[in-house]
Structure formats: C-alpha cells, structure tokens
Amino acid sequence: MTHPFQVTRPDGCRLQARLDGPEEAPCVVLVNSVLTDLAVWDAQIPALAARYRVLRYDQRGHGGSDAPEGAMDFDRYGADLLAVMDGAGVDRCAVVGLSMGCPTALAATAAAPHRFAAFVAVDGVARSAPGREAFWAERRDTARRDGMQAIADSTAPRWLPGLAPEAEQSQRLRRMIAATPVAGFAAATHALGAYDHAAAAAALACPVLAIAGAEDGAMPEAMARQFGGLPGAQTAVIPGAGHLPNFQTPDAFTRVLLAFLDGKAFQGTKEPA
Secondary structure: OOOEEEOOOOOOEEEEEEEEOOOOOEEEEEEOOOOOOOOHHHHHHHHOOOOEEEEOOOOOOOOOOOOOOOOHHHHHHHHHHHHHHHHOOOOOOEEEEEOOHHHHHHHHHHHHHHHHHEEEOOOOOOOOOHHHHHHHHHHHHHHHHHOHHHHHHHHHHHHOOOOOOOOOOHHHHHHHHHOOHHHHHHHHHHHHHOOOHHHHOOOOOOOOEEEEEEOOOOOOHHHHHHHHOOOOEEEEEEOOOOOHHHHHHHHHHHHHHHHHHHHHHOOOOOOOO
C-alpha cells in the first residue's frame, strides 16, 4: 500500500514523500535527479516493494516539494534526505541516487554514515567536471528567459538517446521537466555548478554499486574512475540507456539493482510471505 506524507523543514520548506512495501522490510531510499520527481522511479516500485520498504521523495524545488529561495548546496539537499528518513521512521537504508541524487546522497552519508547500509550511484558522480559552472549558468539563464519547456525540449533528447520525440517515455520526461518550477531548477544549478564530495565517496564503508547508461557520454568512464576503485565496489553499464537508465530501460536497470540489494546490501533478505 502506498503511503504519501509530507515533511516540513525548519525553514518552512515542505517535502513530499511516499512509502511503499511492507513495514518490516529493509528500506531502500530513492533520490531523484534534477528536473525529475519521484515518479521517475515508478517502474521500479512493483519489484522493489515486493520485498523492500521503498521511500522516495521529491527533492526540494521539484515535483510536489516547495521551491527554495535562492541558491542551494548539497549539504542542504543531504539534510533534506536525512529529514525525510526521520519523517518516515527509517533509521537505516540502502540509498539510490540518480544523477543529482548522487551528490545529495553522498552529503547525507558524510553527515550520518551509520544510517546507510549500501550506496548506489546512478549516472551521477562525486565531483563535478571542470567547466560545469558555465554550462549550468547558461541553463539557468535559458529557463528564466524562455521557460521550462525550452529546457524540456533540449534536455529530453540528450537524456533519452535513441527515443523518438513522440515516444511515450520522451513525452513523459518532457512533461516532468516542464513542470519543474524555474526557482527549483535555478536553485539546483548553483549546487550542480561546482561540487566535490570525493572525500565522502572515498569514506564509504558500505557496499557500493555504480550504474551508468551506456549511451550517457563519458559518464560510464567517469563513474568507473570515481567509484570503481572503492573496496568491494561493483559497476554496471546498462546497454541502450542514456542518463536515466531506470526510466529508459527499466527492466534491465531493476534486475541489476535487485541483484545488488539482494546479494550485497541486504543479503539473506526474504520476500515477505
């Protein structure tokens, strides 16, 4: 049964969240990317919630969560993640961060490492690449000048390579991006422009999995460099997927994620009767 709830942060920002799956099961927390919301994980919920407690939420400024005033940074996004876990009564979890969700999750693990049983990075890195400040500043200016539909029209083809614009997944992503408040997107671009959580990644003492879409440019190589050398870390590349493998190729992605959760993060967990 799905249980929606809301967490109000000390600054008044309300975060929308949702729980699925059996209450007694180990918890998996799903953290969305910039320009998406918790629905980006819809295809994973039936399989995950069959044997895990699944917590997902809209990062600040996305979906049903309030947009922040001014710039954001990943320490604040990470604090939001921990607050959502508190609101759900989750003491410990495996966390899965998609794109921007990766540095969000790393900031949370740095603040409270004992609360994370496993870490999964999906098409996200611990350290932003050189020159990204200029890229995100241009995107921010475009959103303010031309609106979020312009961001949707330019982003969806890059994130879902090989899909026709009229394809259902392409249209769903365009709608999701276009619905993102300009203020929420602009706040996130400041965090994304220049961040470095490499120390937090190096300090991870839990099982780690890095998943990349094969068609997401240099992302597979960047993730292999940043996460592949960690003790016991696993890497996986999803054929035919771009920046959102959970969304574009959900069956292949979910198989990889479940194999890791069942075999490493929550070894011995049984599906509830």
